[in-house]
Structures are given as C-alpha cells and as structure tokens.
Amino acid sequence: MHLSAVRSGGVAASAVLLLSLVPLVPATAAVQDPPAVPLQQQFAAAAATYRVPTSVLLGVSYLQSRWDAHGGAPSVTGGYGPMHLTNGGDRARPTDAPGPMERASALTGLPAERLRSDPAANVRGGAALLAAAQRELGRPPSTDPAHWYGAVARFSGADDPAAARAYADEVYAVIRAGQRRTTDSGEQVVLPAAPDAAPAHGVPAVSTRPGGPAAAARPGTRAGTTAGDRSGPVECPVSVSCEWIAAPYERFGDPKEGDWGNHDLGDRERQGGIDYIVVHNTEGSWKTAVRLVQKPDYVSWQYTLRSADGHIAQHVPLKDVAWHAGNWYLNAKSVGLEHEGFLTAPDTWYTEAMYRSSARLVRHLAAKYGIPLDRLHVLGHDNVPGATPQAVRGMHTDPGPYWDWAHYFELLGNPFEPTAGSGSDVVTVRPEYRTHRPPYTGCGKKPAEPCPGHGSGAVRLHTAPDAASALVEDIGLRPGGGASTIGVNDTGARASTGQTFAVAERRGDWTAIWYLGQKAWFHNPAGRPTAVPTKAPFLTPREGLPEIPVFGRAYPEASAYPAGVPVQPVVPLPYRIGAGQRYVVGERTPGEYFHTPEYGKPGRVVRGEEIYYEIQYGHRIGYVKASDVTVSGGVPS
Structure with a gap:
C-alpha cells in the first residue's frame, strides 16, 4: 500500500469497505405483538422462581439488550433475546463447550429453540444462570442486590477480572439510576431507581467458561497482555475494560517506494488539532477487525469496541495519526472508534454494553481534548466528506441509519432537546427511533431487496412537501444528475438524528432545510415531530x-x-x-x-x-x- 493511496483523501480507508464478510444473520426481525403476559411480570416471575432480585435481573437484561427481543434474531455475537443468551460453538465464538444457551436449557428444562424465540423463556434462562453463578461462588440467594455483584460479573462470561468488574459496575450503575423504556414489542418496562444500591466489590472467582456472552476467546490479544491489562500505553477511562493491541508502525514492500504502515507518528498532544471523534462499524467480527488492524499493509484506527461486553482494544496512541476516515485532513484531526457490527444487518443489533462503553470513552476523549459533544464534532464515518470531487462517490456509509444516535447522546449526557421556540431558524433532526421506520433497500444480496422493518434515526429528504415527490439530488454522488434512492448506503437524501440545519421554509406538516445547496423537505408533523427547534449559529x-x-x-x-x-x-x-x-x-x-x-x-x-x-x-x-x-x-x- 503506497502512502499516496492512503493519504490522498481520495480513497476511503477503513474496515467497513475493505471487509467483504457476509452478515451473520438474515435480516428478518420486525416489531412484535406484545405477549399475553407483560414482560414486566415475566421478569418478576423469573426472579421469584430463581430467587434473584428483580432489580438485578432487570439491570443485567437492560445492559444486554435494553429489554428488546429483536424478533428472535441473534446479535452480531450470536446472542438471543432480552438476556442476550449465546450458543456454544456458533460462528461468533467457535467452541465445543456448552454456552449460556445450553446451560440455561439444562437449568430450566426448556429447549434451546424456545429460549431463542420466546422472551419469557429467555428471561427465565437468564435468571437461572444468575442463580447458578451465585451458587458457584458459594453464596446463598439474597434479596439484597449488593450481594449479587460477583454473580453479575460471572454472568458476563469475561475471562479476566477487569472486564468482569467493568461489566458488573455498569449493571449496578443502571440499577442505581433506574430505567424506563418502551421495548421493540411496544411494552413499557420499568426498573425503579435504587440510588443506594452499592455493590459488594470484589470478584472472588471470575468465570472462565468458554462461550459466555463476553468470552469469545481473546483473539488478537498479544502475549503478555490480557483484557484490562494497563501495562501497554492504553488511554482509556478507568471505568471501562481496555487493553493494548498495537497497530504496527513498520516498513513493508519496496523500500524505494517509501511504503510503511499502518499509521503515522505525530505529536498531537503538543501541536493540538484533535477536534473530532469518528464513529465507525467494523462490518465484521471483533476477531477479524483486531486481526486486520495488526497488518502493516492495512489501515488503522485508534480503538475497537466489542459488541458482547463493550470491551475496548486500543491500537494507535492518541498522539499519532491513524488512517481511518478516508480523508487525510480528518485523519489528522480525529480519533477513530470501530464498533463491532454490520450496517446492512440491523438485527445483528448493537448491545447496550457497547453503547455505554463507547459513550464512556467518548466522554473521556471529549474532556481531554475539549471536543464539543455535538454532531458536528462526534461524526459518523458517513458524515466525513470526500476530500476532492473524485473522492465523493467512494466515501463510506457506516455506521448507517440504524445506529441509535439519540440514545448514544443520552449516554453522552447531551440529549437532543429543544433549545428554541417552535418558529426557530434552526432545527435538530430527532425522530423517535423505535417507531420511525422508513423503508430501505440493499440489506440482502440484491440491491433492490428490502431491508427489514426497523427503527431508524434518519429522515428522508424530498424535493417538495409531498411524500410522493422525488428525493433530493446529490451531484457529488451522481454528477450526471438523478434523484437519490432509498438504498441503505445512499446518503444523498438523508438527515440523521442530531444533525442541525437552518430552516428554509415551513408548510403544514413539512419542514424544508437548506441541504446540498437546495431546499430539502421532510415530514415533521406537530403531533409527531421528527425534529426539535434549536438555537445555533449559522452562516x-x-x-x-x-x-x-x-x-x-x-x-x-x-x-x-x-x-x-x-x-x-x-x-x-x-x-x-x-x-x-x-x-x-x-x-x-x-x-x-x-x-x-x-x-x-x-x-x-x-x-x-x-x-x-x-x-x-x-x-x-x-x-x-x-x-x-x-x-x-x-x-x-
């Protein structure tokens, strides 16, 4: 790989384009009908049966899935249901040992297929695993959530104490804060806040059983390091599990060509210039992403985040410049975060553990470098511009319309709330993620194949205040002209949650914004708004x-x-x-x-x-x- 190819800004260079992996699951899930017995009662019943505090069961499930069932579709790491129970020996984590799904089946007497497809059975399986973890630690059942810290850590499946503690700490943070949410089946589940729930710290025996939700064997971990090991130059907050897996800085190829990889040395701490954080997804597994970032002739990024448990690997020091954005100017001024997942397979779903770990890391980086927590500084890779006209059509589209920016910014502590009156000159896009389900195509093998119905944080932009009107054009993507499409990778007529635009006009339920040099209309009814009024400077x-x-x-x-x-x-x-x-x-x-x-x-x-x-x-x-x-x-x- 020549320097000119990576640094020109005309070649998009990150894992999402260069990996050619097939999504692990078919795109099939949709919003389900509520079950006959409310999910809230199912949690209470399972907790009573297995003598687990309801708050602990709810807290663990929230961190696993935010209580969603995802229509029975597995996550990118092969987890199912509200408790994110994984199989042993699946494609996500090849092992012959029984995984949580098999263990839960043995403990409950329920077949694995039912644990995968029935949310009530899945919750029972999770409760049974927590109770078993408590017994394995030699501790009696207790009504006090504080006494379950070790069992929660063991439930994570992490094979080292730091990762297990980080997981358990996050669960207890959820319990203390409380949560209230409408799930993907339309049910409201409530975890009352328990601000005094202080866990009994210390993990006397961390699970090493293979196939656990966070165990995925530790591919890419170099000799002498383990997850959570801080002997390397990791730059992470203490509240997350983080390890050092170095991206190589070395020569390769023909010495006369001056080829080296896969990043550049810098002094950004002293010279300044870190103004952006770029959110990517890997379009592959953790194992594949970690393997690729260790190749000198590949590209690089600063951090990879694992879906199963939010564990983080750092690859490039923050002072140095990684090759991740596909735009050399943005490479030099940003930090790149790759999240395990697939853009075109929304029902491989990003876990709450990964969202929360990522948010902790971003808050840490933003505080360190004075980066504003807004969507002009925390970018998706799909928000990075082409550096030259020739580069525009090759720019990347991850993390795509299914990344939940609204939830992410709630975790960052800066939710998208109204900051102006209803007639404001500026609006911030913010549809209701769960119920906002615009159609997309291109998630399967054929470009015209419909994507599954799924929540989305993006609104579609039209040439007129009419849903039947054409979508706006992007002359950079289509120099010869032509309307944009509803393809999942077509960003030409899309505005995403948190993006802020100047208002051009309003007509009834429609709002026009200035977008790509033209008026672009989106449906924004007062009774179900898809944007909030905002105060912001404009030019x-x-x-x-x-x-x-x-x-x-x-x-x-x-x-x-x-x-x-x-x-x-x-x-x-x-x-x-x-x-x-x-x-x-x-x-x-x-x-x-x-x-x-x-x-x-x-x-x-x-x-x-x-x-x-x-x-x-x-x-x-x-x-x-x-x-x-x-x-x-x-x-x-």
Whole structure:
C-alpha cells in the first residue's frame, strides 16, 4: 500500500469497505405483538422462581439488550433475546463447550429453540444462570442486590477480572439510576431507581467458561497482555475494560517506494488539532477487525469496541495519526472508534454494553481534548466528506441509519432537546427511533431487496412537501444528475438524528432545510415531530456573492507551506452555497495540513492564516472560507 493511496483523501480507508464478510444473520426481525403476559411480570416471575432480585435481573437484561427481543434474531455475537443468551460453538465464538444457551436449557428444562424465540423463556434462562453463578461462588440467594455483584460479573462470561468488574459496575450503575423504556414489542418496562444500591466489590472467582456472552476467546490479544491489562500505553477511562493491541508502525514492500504502515507518528498532544471523534462499524467480527488492524499493509484506527461486553482494544496512541476516515485532513484531526457490527444487518443489533462503553470513552476523549459533544464534532464515518470531487462517490456509509444516535447522546449526557421556540431558524433532526421506520433497500444480496422493518434515526429528504415527490439530488454522488434512492448506503437524501440545519421554509406538516445547496423537505408533523427547534449559529454567503464553494478539507494557503513541504491544492467540491442560503456552523479553524516527511519521524502541522468554518452541508459536513461568509447567531469558539 503506497502512502499516496492512503493519504490522498481520495480513497476511503477503513474496515467497513475493505471487509467483504457476509452478515451473520438474515435480516428478518420486525416489531412484535406484545405477549399475553407483560414482560414486566415475566421478569418478576423469573426472579421469584430463581430467587434473584428483580432489580438485578432487570439491570443485567437492560445492559444486554435494553429489554428488546429483536424478533428472535441473534446479535452480531450470536446472542438471543432480552438476556442476550449465546450458543456454544456458533460462528461468533467457535467452541465445543456448552454456552449460556445450553446451560440455561439444562437449568430450566426448556429447549434451546424456545429460549431463542420466546422472551419469557429467555428471561427465565437468564435468571437461572444468575442463580447458578451465585451458587458457584458459594453464596446463598439474597434479596439484597449488593450481594449479587460477583454473580453479575460471572454472568458476563469475561475471562479476566477487569472486564468482569467493568461489566458488573455498569449493571449496578443502571440499577442505581433506574430505567424506563418502551421495548421493540411496544411494552413499557420499568426498573425503579435504587440510588443506594452499592455493590459488594470484589470478584472472588471470575468465570472462565468458554462461550459466555463476553468470552469469545481473546483473539488478537498479544502475549503478555490480557483484557484490562494497563501495562501497554492504553488511554482509556478507568471505568471501562481496555487493553493494548498495537497497530504496527513498520516498513513493508519496496523500500524505494517509501511504503510503511499502518499509521503515522505525530505529536498531537503538543501541536493540538484533535477536534473530532469518528464513529465507525467494523462490518465484521471483533476477531477479524483486531486481526486486520495488526497488518502493516492495512489501515488503522485508534480503538475497537466489542459488541458482547463493550470491551475496548486500543491500537494507535492518541498522539499519532491513524488512517481511518478516508480523508487525510480528518485523519489528522480525529480519533477513530470501530464498533463491532454490520450496517446492512440491523438485527445483528448493537448491545447496550457497547453503547455505554463507547459513550464512556467518548466522554473521556471529549474532556481531554475539549471536543464539543455535538454532531458536528462526534461524526459518523458517513458524515466525513470526500476530500476532492473524485473522492465523493467512494466515501463510506457506516455506521448507517440504524445506529441509535439519540440514545448514544443520552449516554453522552447531551440529549437532543429543544433549545428554541417552535418558529426557530434552526432545527435538530430527532425522530423517535423505535417507531420511525422508513423503508430501505440493499440489506440482502440484491440491491433492490428490502431491508427489514426497523427503527431508524434518519429522515428522508424530498424535493417538495409531498411524500410522493422525488428525493433530493446529490451531484457529488451522481454528477450526471438523478434523484437519490432509498438504498441503505445512499446518503444523498438523508438527515440523521442530531444533525442541525437552518430552516428554509415551513408548510403544514413539512419542514424544508437548506441541504446540498437546495431546499430539502421532510415530514415533521406537530403531533409527531421528527425534529426539535434549536438555537445555533449559522452562516450565509457574504453580501454581493451569488454563490460560494464548499470544500472537503480546510487546507492552508500556498504561502503557508515552508520549504520542503509540498503545497496541497485547495480544491472545491462540486457543491455550492447560493446567496441567501444558510448552514449551521461547527468548528472555526485555520487551514491545516499534517505532513509526514519520512519513516520514523513525527509529522508536523502546517498552519495557515486562511480561516475556515465547518458546516452541516448535507448528510456530510463541509468547509467554507470565512472570507466568503457572514455568520449570525454567535461565532463558535
């Protein structure tokens, strides 16, 4: 892999495109009819039968699945039902030993098929496993949740104390805070808050049984390290389980070509410049992602998060530049997080454990580097722009429309709430994830094959206030013209939860926003809104300019480059902003270019005088020159 191929910004370089794995499960699940016996009662009955505190059973299940059954479809790690019970010997974790599903079947006398398909049986199986874990620890049943800490840690299936403790700590955080949620079957389940539920810390005997929800063998863990081992240079909050699995920095191929991989040395702690966090998904298993990031001729990212338990592996020091965004400017200014999962298989579902672990990591990084917790700084890979016109069509689309941004930002402590009146100039997209189910195609082997009905955080954008009207065009994706499609990987007419846009017009139940240089309409009825009114700075072309260009990177002016550093062209994308159009402003930054001169030497930042503004231009962000615009509503710091 030549440096020019990775650093040009014209080639999208992350695991999601380069992996060619088939999703582990068929896309079949849909919202289910509520069962005859409410799920809340099923939890209470199972807890009573197996003498487990109801709060403990509810807390564990919430961390596993948020109490959802997912229509009987397995997760990416092969877990089923509200308790996320996994099989032994499945594709997610090959082993001959019995897994939790088999053990639960033996303990309850219920067949495994029923444990997979029947939420009530699944909950009973989880309760039986918790009770068995308590017995294995030599502890009697107790009505006090504090006495179940060791059993909860053992239920995680983690094969080391740090990972088990992190899992149990998260369960007890859920119990203390309490939760109330409507599940995917339309039922409301409540876990009352118990702020005094202080667990009895210490895990006297961590489970090493293979096939547990978090046990997936530890592929990629190098000799001398274990999950939770901090002997390596891990940069994680203490509240998560984190290990160091290094991405290689080494030469390969023809020495004359100057090839090395799979990241660059830097000094970002001193030079500054970490302004973004980029959320990816792996489009493959944890095992595959960890194996690939250790290849010098592959690409890299800073962190991988495991679906089963939220365990984290760090691969690249934060001071260095990983190759993950497909845009060299964003690579140099961001941290990349790969989450185990599949974009086109929504019912492989991201676990609550992974969401919460990821949120803890992002909060830590945001505090460390002063990164605002908003959707102009916490990006999906699908929000990263092409650096040049040629790169636009090859940009990535993960984590896609099924990533639950609303829930993620609730965990980040910055939910998307109204901050202005109903007639505001700006709106933040926020449909109700569970019930908002726009159709998509392309989740199966055929492009036209419908995706399963599933909750989504994205709204569709039309050319008129009419659901029958065409979708808006993206001239970067279709230079010859043509409306966007409902393909799951087509981002041309999509606005996602948390993205903030300037209002162009309102008509009845429809709202128009400025998007890709045009008015884009989405259904936003007052009785069931899909956006909330927001206060935010926005910009418009400076008076006298009929239109201005949009850029995919904020590079310095030619005069800023010192001798020996090649001048990078400032090339506009095929997009424009017309007079009178308005776009929400994010980062204000001088032009910057990260130059890596040769192997073994840290790169340097070339910083210019030209100032740029980041904007929410379409589904992807863009950059405009400050000299071209006028900002209203306050200038971001």
